[in-house]
Amino acid sequence: MKRAVAMIAAFAAVALMTVAAQAAGKGEQIFKEKCTMCHVVKGQGGKIGPDLTRIAAKLKDKDIRAKLDNPKKANPASAMPSFKTLPKADMDALVGYLKTLK
Numbered sequence: 001m002k003r004a005v006a007m008i009a010a011f012a013a014v015a016l017m018t019v020a021a022q023a024a025g026k027g028e029q030i031f032k033e034k035c036t037m038c039h040v041v042k043g044q045g046g047k048i049g050p051d052l053t054r055i056a057a058k059l060k061d062k063d064i065r066a067k068l069d070n071p072k073k074a075n076p077a078s079a080m081p082s083f084k085t086l087p088k089a090d091m092d093a094l095v096g097y098l099k100t101l102k
């Protein structure tokens with residue numbers, strides 16, 4: 001019986017890790033589609049915007065969201081477009097990925 005419980009717990013842990021990995025993967029994919037043309041991460045990407053390789057060490061979750069919502073708020077001359085219309089699930093996945101960059 002104890003063994004069965006341990007097995008179920010192990011399966012549940014693996015399933016949860018898979019879901020988390022997929023969410024991070026999705027965020028990275030969105031980043032590649034919408035941000036890489038302007039931003040470098042780990043040596044790859046465009047040079048129009050700043051390098052975001054360590055962005056999570058600089059900005060908090062809510063500051064990243066505010067930036068994506070309205071880039072011109074912090075910097076009226078910003079060349080960065082707003083990503084306000086991104087579906088919430090995509091935004092969450094994207095911010096989840098950005099939070100790993102530190």
Ligand code: HEC
Pocket residue numbers: 031034035036037038039048049050052055058059064067068071072075078079080081083098
């Ligand atoms: C058309 C080019 C362009 C695109 C596309 C773009 N950005 Fe930017 N981004 C910029 C520029 C230029 C800046 C620097 C000026 C400013 O602060 O707004 C910037 C600044 C930022 C900053 C603040 C960096 C700092 O060090 O304070 C973050 C965070 C950011 N971008 C995230 C993103 C993410 C995430 C995406 C994709 C969803 C994205 N950007 C798409 C051009 C772009």
